[in-house]
Amino acid sequence: MPELPEVETIVRGLQKSGLVGKAICDVQVRWPRTVSHMAADPFAQRLRGRTITRFSRRAKYIIAHLDNGSCLLIHLRMTGQFHIEKEGTAADTHDQVVLAFEGGRQLHFHDTRKFGRFELVTAQAAELPHLGPEPLAKAFTPAALQACLQKHRRIIKPVLLDQSVVAGIGNIYADESLWAAGIHPKRRADSLTPAEILRLHHAIRQVLTRAIRRGGTSLGNGATNFYSVTGRRGRNRDALKVFRRDGEPCPRCGGTIQRLVVAQRGTHICPHCQPLQP
DNA sequence: AAGAATGTTACATG
């Protein structure tokens, strides 16, 4: 489900939820493997009594900053969602973790596929230094992108998806950015010209910024789709130009959008706008 | 009703 814009949308929702500053009075872990590197019991014990001072985002991680200086790192993986419920609300089948806050409200972590992860870490570890730069940070200049890409002889799409190269891009926004920049996903990362790098840099930032502005991308109608903390769907699907639009006309040239598989991921391109041979 | 799915990681193979 969630890439950078969806995680950002959720973090903003959590930050505005009214839970910041309230103490966590109860922790229920219903699927113990949701908690990384620790058993559920000590995890619950260490979290109980803590207060979340703020929520932030790094890459596709949600960071809940705690009043004792440590951080709760949360990754939604494919189907993780957060819902805020009133006191006494029973956990849904797919609610894997429930945090009860003073004042009575509860934060339910709903995760159908159970891939999502919670981990207690130090503030330093929460900076996730092994991940690449934030694509929306000021420091992420075209030169920075060029430096990222030059190191890799791989094809461009899996490089964009590699979180240690650039942080936060997933399958939707990789396809959308490559289309916007007119670059074929199978081009070698180190073969892009300076003009192409400039276009790709602009495309990544524009595509991600627009998606955040539109509250993320919700694709189908299923319950495993992306929903914000307030239960709203993202409005970015209408802004997608190629992702899951195979067979439809390219909005730029009218050619037919194609689906192919690149690096084991479904990939969508306009063959005319994104030629393999430049 | 089979195949794919917005993600990550460990392990195997070239």
Next chain:
DNA sequence: ACATGTAACATTCT
């Protein structure tokens, strides 16, 4: 050391 491929996680959606 590097690149690429496969499986695993677990369930639902198309």
